[in-house]
Amino acid sequence: MKILSCIAAGAVALGLATPFAARAEQPTLNLFIWSDYIDPGLLTAFEKQCNCKVVETDYESNAEMSAKLKAGGDAQYDVVVPSSYYVPELADEGLIQPIDHKLVPNFSNLAVKFQSPDYDVGDKYSIPYQWGTTGIVYDPAKIKDPGTGWGLLFDPKMNPSYPFVLPKGEGRDQIGAACAYLGYGFNCSEKSQWIAAAKLIEKTKKRPNFSGFIDETPARDQMKSGLIAASMAYNGDITQCYADGSCKKLKFFLPDQGAEIWVDTMAIPTHAPNPKLALQFINFILDATNGATLSNYNQYASPNAASQKQLTGIMSSTLINPTDAEMQHLVFLAPLRGAKYKLFNQIWTSVLQ
Numbered sequence: 500m501k502i503l504s505c506i507a508a509g510a511v512a513l514g515l516a517t518p519f520a521a522r523a524e525q526p527t528l529n530l531f532i533w534s535d536y537i538d539p540g541l542l543t544a545f546e547k548q549c550n551c552k553v554v555e556t557d558y559e560s561n562a563e564m565s566a567k568l569k570a571g572g573d574a575q576y577d578v579v580v581p582s583s584y585y586v587p588e589l590a591d592e593g594l595i596q597p598i599d600h601k602l603v604p605n606f607s608n609l610a611v612k613f614q615s616p617d618y619d620v621g622d623k624y625s626i627p628y629q630w631g632t633t634g635i636v637y638d639p640a641k642i643k644d645p646g647t648g649w650g651l652l653f654d655p656k657m658n659p660s661y662p663f664v665l666p667k668g669e670g671r672d673q674i675g676a677a678c679a680y681l682g683y684g685f686n687c688s689e690k691s692q693w694i695a696a697a698k699l700i701e702k703t704k705k706r707p708n709f710s711g712f713i714d715e716t717p718a719r720d721q722m723k724s725g726l727i728a729a730s731m732a733y734n735g736d737i738t739q740c741y742a743d744g745s746c747k748k749l750k751f752f753l754p755d756q757g758a759e760i761w762v763d764t765m766a767i768p769t770h771a772p773n774p775k776l777a778l779q780f781i782n783f784i785l786d787a788t789n790g791a792t793l794s795n796y797n798q799y800a801s802p803n804a805a806s807q808k809q810l811t812g813i814m815s816s817t818l819i820n821p822t823d824a825e826m827q828h829l830v831f832l833a834p835l836r837g838a839k840y841k842l843f844n845q846i847w848t849s850v851l852q
Contacts, residue, residue, distance in 0.1 A: 526551045528776050531567070531576040533763070534559060534716055535739070536629075538796035545783050551776060559714040561585045562669035568594045574770035577777040583618045583762040584671065586625045587834035595624050595766040602778040605785035608805035613762065618834055625764035626781050629735070629799040632760050632821060632829060633672050633715075634753040636722055636732035648756040649680040651729055653703055660708055661728035664721070665700065667712035670847030671832050672731060672759055673700060685757030686830045693843060697850045704850075712851065722749055735799035738818045742798055751818060753825050760821075760829040762802065 528545070530537075534557040542553045558564045561582050568579065573594050581589055589595045600606055606614075606626065613627045635652065637645050641661045645651045651658055652665065653676075665673055677696035678687035687693065703709060710727055718730040719737065723746045732751060740746035765784065767777045783789055791809030794801040800819050801810065813819065821829060835843050 526773050526776050528553045528578065528773060528780055529576045529771075530555045530780070531564060531572065531579045532557060533580060536580065536763075536797050538792055541784075541789060541792055541796075544789075545780060548783065549776065549779055559716060560666070560668040562667075565589065565594070565669075568768060573768035574772070576768050577771040577773045578780055579766050579768060580628055580763050581625070581766055583616065583625075583764060584832040584834045585669075586619050586764055586766065587836060588840060589766065590619075590624045591836055594769055596769045596771070596774065597623050598626060598767065598781075599778060602775070603782045603785065605782045608785050608787055608790065608803050610802055610804040613802035616762065618762075618831070619764070625766045626785070627802040628763045628765045628784065629794065629797065630760070630762045630802055631799045631819075632734045632753055632758060632825075634732060634734065634751055634758050635729065636719065636737050636749050636751045637729040638722065638725070638748065639750050640748060641728040645729075645750070645752065647752070648754045649676045652731065653677060653680045653699055655706055658708070658729060662708050662710040662726065663729040664710050664713045664718050664727055665703070666714045666718065666731050667851065668714055670843070670850070673850075674843070674847065675757070675759060675832065676731065676754070679754065679757035682756075684830075685759060686833055688833065688839075690842060693846050697846050700850050719746075722746065733799075734818050735797060738798035738813055738816070741818070742813050753821060753828060755828050757828055757830060759832055760826075761831065763799075 528551055530553060532555060542555065546553055564579055564581060603626065609627060615621055619625045637651060642658055646657055652663060674693055674696045675685040675687065677699045678692050679685040681695055681699065683692040713721065715731060715733050716736055719732060719740065721727045722730060723740060734751060737749065737751040765781045767774050771777055784793065785803060787803065787805035788809060790801050790803035790806035794806065794814060795811050798813065
């Protein structure tokens with residue numbers, strides 16, 4: 500957990516309160532977000548702008564975030580950052596509240612293609628934060644021929660000896676990748692397809708060079724240190740270490756059998772302690788300059804049309820912006836609801852056991 504604070508400078512300057520009283524009156528924004536996903540400087544700037552304190556708590560998967568909300572976190576956090584396909588699930592379970600768009604004037608900065616998406620028509624519960632893709636990262640010094648599909652992770656002939664991992668997460672990407680490898684498509688939705696994919700993953704985890712279930716960002720760090728040779732990965736995670744020079748030897752690709760394009764969003768838990776401050780934060784992120792600062796820091800693509808001219812360096816690369824040919828193989832994961840959501844979770848839980 501990272502804690503950042505600021506002093507109620509205005510009140511102190513006017514002599515209206517002691518520093519202790521000023522601190523006591525400061526509102527707090529409790530941000531629950533993926534690790535390494537926001538520039539600390541942005542949090543400091545928000546604190547100064549709104550005269551508040553920001554408390555950041557990190558997670559590594561949607562499943563971890565959802566479990567925390569169900570355990571009472573919906574009354575602990577003010578802003579969470581779920582992936583697009585998780586938004587309907589959180590809304591159906593009553594874990595996030597509608598967005599008051601009157602208090603988010605910078606919403607107009609969003610590119611039209613990111614407004615009113617299928618997963619949240621009318622942007623009722625969520626506002627886009629960043630977007631990206633999920634593919635494969637590998638070490639070319641160890642794996643000479645990675646192929647073009649998901650076989651690098653599921654076909655033992657393609658990597659018979661070097662350590663590799665799969666994310667633990669909530670299973671959507673993992674089942675999707677296995678489905679794509681089996682020819683069902685990344686967005687498979689039938690029980691029989693999920694079971695076939697689960698059996699493939701269960702078979703995969705019995706291979707002697709399978710090093711376990713490790714989520715994408717920690718797996719990236721193990722890739723950098725040479726502990727593993729291949730993993731599923733987020734494009735921005737790899738772009739970050741390209742930008743800082745820590746993983747120039749690694750390569751990333753989007754399997755042509757099908758891969759995920761996703762949007763991470765900002766949402767407000769149902770019983771958030773400071774929902775108005777949460778809306779101020781969402782509006783702050785949607786500012787053109789702040790949106791550019793965010794993407795230039797975390798190396799993920801921005802849905803903010805007003806930010807595009809301020810993006811720098813590697814942000815124009817095909818790692819961030821897939822080619823037209825790659826886009827043909829990318830899909831948004833369809834939300835799962837009700838009985839189907841429970842069935843999928845049962846299947847994935849059985850895989851992890």
